Amino acid sequence: MSQAVKPPSLWTNMRELPANVWHSLFRNPLPSDDLQRSSTSFTNFFLHIHPVKVNKNTLRPIYTMGLGLMSFFLFLILVVTGVLLMFYYVPSTTQAYDRMLDLRGTVAFGIFLRNMHRWSAHGMVGVVVLHMCRVFFTGSYKKPREFNWVIGVILFLLTLFSSFTGYLLPWDQLAFWAITVGTSIAAYAPVVGKDIQFLMLGDATVGQEALLRFYVLHVAVLPVIVTLLVAIHFWRIRKDGGLSRPEETATPVAVSVKAVELKKNKTYGLQGFVRGPFTKIGNTPDNSVFAWPNLLIAELFVFILTLAAILTLSMMFNAPLEEPVNVMHPPNPAKAPWYFLGLQEMVSYSAFWGGVGIPTIFVLLLLATPYLDRRTAGVGKWFARERLLANTIFMTFLIVNVVFVIIGTFFRGPNWEFVSPWK
Amino acid sequence: MAGNPKFAHNKDAAGEPGMNRRRMLAWFSGFGLFGSAILSAFSNLVFIKPRATYGQPQRFNIGKPEEFPSGTRMALDTRRVCVVREGDKIAAISTTCTHLGCIVSVADTGFACPCHGSRYDQDGNVTGGPAPKALPWYKVSLAPNGELEIDKDTEVEPGSYLNV
Numbered sequence: 035m036s037q038a039v040k041p042p043s044l045w046t047n048m049r050e051l052p053a054n055v056w057h058s059l060f061r062n063p064l065p066s067d068d069l070q071r072s073s074t075s076f077t078n079f080f081l082h083i084h085p086v087k088v089n090k091n092t093l094r095p096i097y098t099m100g101l102g103l104m105s106f107f108l109f110l111i112l113v114v115t116g117v118l119l120m121f122y123y124v125p126s127t128t129q130a131y132d133r134m135l136d137l138r139g140t141v142a143f144g145i146f147l148r149n150m151h152r153w154s155a156h157g158m159v160g161v162v163v164l165h166m167c168r169v170f171f172t173g174s175y176k177k178p179r180e181f182n183w184v185i186g187v188i189l190f191l192l193t194l195f196s197s198f199t200g201y202l203l204p205w206d207q208l209a210f211w212a213i214t215v216g217t218s219i220a221a222y223a224p225v226v227g228k229d230i231q232f233l234m235l236g237d238a239t240v241g242q243e244a245l246l247r248f249y250v251l252h253v254a255v256l257p258v259i260v261t262l263l264v265a266i267h268f269w270r271i272r273k274d275g276g277l278s279r280p281e282e283t284a285t286p287v288a289v290s291v292k293a294v295e296l297k298k299n300k301t302y303g304l305q306g307f308v309r310g311p312f313t314k315i316g317n318t319p320d321n322s323v324f325a326w327p328n329l330l331i332a333e334l335f336v337f338i339l340t341l342a343a344i345l346t347l348s349m350m351f352n353a354p355l356e357e358p359v360n361v362m363h364p365p366n367p368a369k370a371p372w373y374f375l376g377l378q379e380m381v382s383y384s385a386f387w388g389g390v391g392i393p394t395i396f397v398l399l400l401l402a403t404p405y406l407d408r409r410t411a412g413v414g415k416w417f418a419r420e421r422l423l424a425n426t427i428f429m430t431f432l433i434v435n436v437v438f439v440i441i442g443t444f445f446r447g448p449n450w451e452f453v454s455p456w457k
Numbered sequence: 458m459a460g461n462p463k464f465a466h467n468k469d470a471a472g473e474p475g476m477n478r479r480r481m482l483a484w485f486s487g488f489g490l491f492g493s494a495i496l497s498a499f500s501n502l503v504f505i506k507p508r509a510t511y512g513q514p515q516r517f518n519i520g521k522p523e524e525f526p527s528g529t530r531m532a533l534d535t536r537r538v539c540v541v542r543e544g545d546k547i548a549a550i551s552t553t554c555t556h557l558g559c560i561v562s563v564a565d566t567g568f569a570c571p572c573h574g575s576r577y578d579q580d581g582n583v584t585g586g587p588a589p590k591a592l593p594w595y596k597v598s599l600a601p602n603g604e605l606e607i608d609k610d611t612e613v614e615p616g617s618y619l620n621v
Binding site: 214362 | 515571
């Protein structure tokens with residue numbers, strides 16, 4: 035130690051530069067043993083959302099179908115393509131439509147990015163609904179996951195609102211009349227309906243103010259709220275003990291401790307787990323696997339699947355763009371965005387009950403579900419026999435809604451009269 | 458703090474810590490902060506509700522009464538209003554469908570909505586289709602310069618005309 039360490043020569047420094055930069059970026063090598071696998075969650079910013087180990091049930095594709103992840107990845111695609119589209123878009127009634135044409139004509143990959151954004155938006159609405167169905171039919175909203183269900187319902191509503199605000203931005207006939215109809219449905223709310231409509235539109239009718247407001251909501255307000263809530267949603271999955279799964283029914287058995295130097299019967303906390311040699315701990319069969327690489331690969335798989343689906347759709351189908359807005363010539367029938375066509379169909383029976391009353395009751399029921407249905411039987415299993423009643427009620431609501439959306443989308447023609455789509 | 462002997466004399470008969478200076482200040486700060494939060498949320502609401510709109514004005518002149526001879530039923534589509542004149546009586550009926558906000562067109566029988574087939578009679582009463590209520594009538598008055606002025610912010614009873 036008395037001898038000072040000779041500083042490396044300049045040549046050695048330069049030669050080792052790439053490796054040094056690399057190792058300063060990634061301090062840990064790719065994991066080759068269980069200790070390193072467990073430490074991926076602690077040493078990597080992007081991976082620290084992962085637990086060290088996940089239950090095998092969490093990774094069963096048939097259990098989650100990756101729907102939550104899919105919603106998240108669609109949101110990511112929407113953010114990226116959305117920010118790119120913002121470089122060319124102007125929220126002005128005189129320019130917006132021309133910018134749409136520019137996307138199609140002059141901007142490199144413009145139409146492709148717009149397609150990706152459009153199909154991801156529609157896809158996200160659908161996948162979020164399916165995700166909600168998965169959580170319901172597996173009873174995953176039960177204690178201790180009640181509040182995460184509530185956050186999920188709010189995220190679902192925000193997804194609808196994000197999609198709805200984006201619908202106006204192309205400023206074509208489809209956009210204008212869908213928003214005219216959609217905001218008129220909101221105006222049916224008692225007492226505050228007209229005020230809500232006025233606040234949303236910033237004017238008595240859909241115009242420049244509405245376009246600007248929807249734009250600000252769409253590109254700033256809603257994405258920030260959604261991002262925050264998604265973060266809480268993910269964080270709570272960890273804090274609520276991971277994804278729901280069936281109760282461990284196996285009787286506790288002794289599990290051999292691998293590391294011989296450890297004394298038997300000694301339990302280790304997480305710290306000992308990370309610092310010391312890896313051992314299997316506990317007295318029940320270990321049903322978990324390391325998040326690296328099992329969970330990571332599953333996530334990557336879902337991501338690639340989602341991206342591939344959106345890319346394929348975007349190559350096959352172009353996002354619709356109708357005639358520029360013509361206030362004098364409403365299309366017949368004027369339709370709201372497809373996910374609100376169930377509402378519009380119900381509005382055609384009763385304005386207040388269809389447009390406001392029933393949807394409000396439906397949302398309140400959804401929010402209250404985990405606090406009304408508190409039996410813990412049948413959690414972690416698709417369509418558990420113990421949950422027959424709850425599942426039947428939810429399925430009924432779901433089917434009624436889907437049927438209304440389908441009727442509104444395909445079976446309603448001019449004057450909102452019944453037409454056959456096969457004619 | 459309740460366990461702190463220094464404050465023991467502040468406990469009331471039930472053994473609950475009573476009000477002392479520190480506790481009161483905490484309550485005041487709490488009220489202050491919470492109140493400010495509510496007020497600022499409310500001010501945001503006031504902020505985003507426009508006092509003046511930049512689009513179509515709700516009150517506007519449409520021209521001299523002579524420009525609308527008796528028997529006129531003229532729809533001003535951009536204004537979303539239909540000017541009706543019978544004899545010396547003038548009225549303005551909304552052409553925004555009460556169903557879902559489309560613009561109704563003037564028909565022989567009254568008004569018809571092209572979006573979802575709502576139909577109204579000459580006075581705007583619903584005669585068919587999904588519309589839940591009649592087309593509102595707006596206040597018409599004579600401006601000082603002799604022109605007719607329509608105020609879409611003020612609804613009047615159907616059947617109330619301006620005599621010119």
